[in-house]
Amino acid sequence: SSKSTLPYATRAKNHLHPVARRLFDVAEAKKSNVIISADMGTTEELLKLADQLGPYIAVFKTHIDLLSDLSDSTISGLKDLAAKHNFMIFEDRKFIDIGHTVQQQYHDGALRISEFAHVVNASVLAGDGIIEALEQTMAAPNFLYKDERAMLILSEMTTAGSLATGDYTRFCIEIAKKHKKSVIGFVATQALTHFRGSEGGEDEDFVIFTTGVNATTKVDSLGQQYQTPSSAISRGSDFIIVGRGIYAAPNPVAAVKHYQKESWDAYLARTNQ
Numbered sequence: 001s002s003k004s005t006l007p008y009a010t011r012a013k014n015h016l017h018p019v020a021r022r023l024f025d026v027a028e029a030k031k032s033n034v035i036i037s038a039d040m041g042t043t044e045e046l047l048k049l050a051d052q053l054g055p056y057i058a059v060f061k062t063h064i065d066l067l068s069d070l071s072d073s074t075i076s077g078l079k080d081l082a083a084k085h086n087f088m089i090f091e092d093r094k095f096i097d098i099g100h101t102v103q104q105q106y107h108d109g110a111l112r113i114s115e116f117a118h119v120v121n122a123s124v125l126a127g128d129g130i131i132e133a134l135e136q137t138m139a140a141p142n143f144l145y146k147d148e149r150a151m152l153i154l155s156e157m158t159t160a161g162s163l164a165t166g167d168y169t170r171f172c173i174e175i176a177k178k179h180k181k182s183v184i185g186f187v188a189t190q191a192l193t194h195f196r197g198s199e200g201g202e203d204e205d206f207v208i209f210t211t212g213v214n215a216t217t218k219v220d221s222l223g224q225q226y227q228t229p230s231s232a233i234s235r236g237s238d239f240i241i242v243g244r245g246i247y248a249a250p251n252p253v254a255a256v257k258h259y260q261k262e263s264w265d266a267y268l269a270r271t272n273q
């Protein structure tokens with residue numbers, strides 16, 4: 001089931017997908033289930049943040065299209081820092097189009113997402129063709145990063161009035177179950193096990209990434225809604241995603257350490273360790 005009481009180390013051993021195994025291994029090795037949402041506008045700021053926070057995070061989340069100066073050195077800089085600090089990269093691109101178009105947006109194109117992002121997310125508003133299209137690219141015989149790429153289905157959103165609820169979220173679970181070669185889990189505010197029939201077999205272990213996390217703030221002025229790190233983890237999130245709570249803090253390194261401790265402690269409590 002998704003709200004796992006198993007330690008990351010056990011899930012790393014058992015998971016069928018190499019990207020999920022690696023996520024859990026990194027979390028365990030660094031004692032961190034924190035993802036920084038690095039919503040920076042320039043390469044210099046992005047790489048500086050990755051180098052400063054790298055030791056304390058499991059995953060670095062990008063919106064690569066926010067950069068005003070994206071270039072070769074952005075991509076190579078990110079990849080070098082990911083290796084230096086042993087973190088993975090999640091591009092929060094939220095693919096949502098016909099299969100043919102998303103293949104082009106994912107691979108090559110201006111943003112070169114397939115080159116740097118271990119994990120991407122996709123919306124299934126248009127049905128599961130989008131998942132099949134991305135899976136086809138990830139599994140192509142000449143694809144350089146085979147077994148090093150995976151995706152999450154965007155099954156809930158944190159904004160007020162989100163339409164991604166109920167039957168929509170249930171549909172996301174059904175699609176994920178059918179595409180375990182490429183889908184390792186969901187972007188969601190909680191484990192999705194409260195949906196009847198969402199409990200899978202022994203081999204089913206969806207990873208939950210949770211946005212909208214902030215230790216001190218409840219909302220922003222544009223509809224964002226937050227929960228705390230310990231709330232997210234206790235409700236079944238496996239990795240919390242924090243943007244302004246960390247990078248806009250007076251001292252981002254002190255802030256990331258605070259989030260790391262709170263969410264790791266919540267994980268230890270959930271897994272009875």
Ligand code: 5BU
Nearest residue numbers: 037156157158187211212242243244245
């Ligand atoms: P914040 O500064 O922690 O509010 O940033 C949240 C980030 O997570 C930001 O990059 C959003 O685009 C992203 N996000 C979100 O906030 N809510 C969602 O449902 C999804 C992504 Br999906």
